[in-house]
Amino acid sequence: MNVRVLLVDDEAMVRAGLRLVLESEPDIEVVGEASDGITALAAARQLRPDVVLIDIQMPRLDGLAATRQLLAEDPDIKVVVLTTFNDNAYVREALRLGASGFLLKVAPPERLAEAVRLAARGDALLDPLVTRGVIEAFAGVPDPDAAPPEPPRELALLTARELEVLQLLGQGKSNAEIAEEFVLGEATVKTHVTRVLAKLQLRDRVQAVVFAYENGLVHRNE
Numbered sequence: 001m002n003v004r005v006l007l008v009d010d011e012a013m014v015r016a017g018l019r020l021v022l023e024s025e026p027d028i029e030v031v032g033e034a035s036d037g038i039t040a041l042a043a044a045r046q047l048r049p050d051v052v053l054i055d056i057q058m059p060r061l062d063g064l065a066a067t068r069q070l071l072a073e074d075p076d077i078k079v080v081v082l083t084t085f086n087d088n089a090y091v092r093e094a095l096r097l098g099a100s101g102f103l104l105k106v107a108p109p110e111r112l113a114e115a116v117r118l119a120a121r122g123d124a125l126l127d128p129l130v131t132r133g134v135i136e137a138f139a140g141v142p143d144p145d146a147a148p149p150e151p152p153r154e155l156a157l158l159t160a161r162e163l164e165v166l167q168l169l170g171q172g173k174s175n176a177e178i179a180e181e182f183v184l185g186e187a188t189v190k191t192h193v194t195r196v197l198a199k200l201q202l203r204d205r206v207q208a209v210v211f212a213y214e215n216g217l218v219h220r221n222e
Contacts, residue, residue, distance in 0.1 A: 040054065152215055
């Protein structure tokens with residue numbers, strides 16, 4: 001079954017480029033486009049897409065407000081935020097709202113298709129550059145004189161390998177990159193990720209990244 005995608009961006013040329021990339025994939029179908037949040041909400045109600053690719057800064061109703069309403073109306077819909085380096089504050093809020101991924105508009109075509117597939121499966125893709133810029137800001141700037149935070153009790157539920165996987169998730173690593181790091185199969189890594197999320201009661205990889213930063217498992221020089 002094809003992944004049904006709704007494209008939301010106020011620039012027609014951007015939508016055309018996204019459509020061109022996604023429609024070259026045999027398992028992805030672009031079912032509609034919208035140029036602002038209000039139109040996106042109406043299109044989502046009518047077209048029932050699996051994934052919404054949405055820009056943040058748009059007229060009438062911006063991507064942040066639209067994300068909030070999309071997820072309120074249909075918690076099963078997946079939202080992937082298209083962003084630039086200047087969107088950090090907006091993307092932090094989208095993360096809180098439950099966006100399933102963040103992608104730079106200049107990302108390579110294969111990463112765009114990967115983001116759509118991962119979101120549709122209930123996973124999430126964080127562009128490494130977005131991860132470093134956005135998630136660090138989300139986690140806040142630590143006080144150099146403050147004592148290290150007490151590790152949350154939930155970490156005791158993780159095995160040594162699962163803790164290592166969580167640390168790499170915090171760096172924005174994909175399953176393939178984690179598998180290469182540990183010389184494991186991707187299926188094994190996926191199992192580890194699933195167990196980490198379940199034990200820590202986290203919704204997805206996005207929340208895992210935030211958890212890792214907020215609890216000192218990942219640092220800015222990594």
